[in-house]
Amino acid sequence: MGFESLKRILRHSIATAPIANELKIARVFHTWEEALRCVWGSEKAAYVSAVSFREGTLTVDVSSPAALQQLRIDLIRLQNETNRRLGEFLVTKVFARHRGF
16 A cells, blocks of 8 residues: 655635635745845835735735836846746736825
8 A cells, every 4th residue: 555645635624615716825025025125125015015816826915106207217137036936937027106105
């Protein structure tokens, strides 16, 4: 009788559970924030917050016009860094919008 590794069993259980999509979204949000802090630093990264992830598109709110402009400049770099840290190509597009006060 062969044994399956616990890692394989857990991976399969999570992938087939109803919560799998929510876990993927949380993982993308967390990884995006890590990549943003790495590239921008914590102070500038505080102006940006992830709000949704659907069908490969990550939507982020930006509370500063200057941060929005900088984000548009660094968008591809941040997207690539996020996917590199995720270990897979999940984020295909980042949609940044200005969040007013």
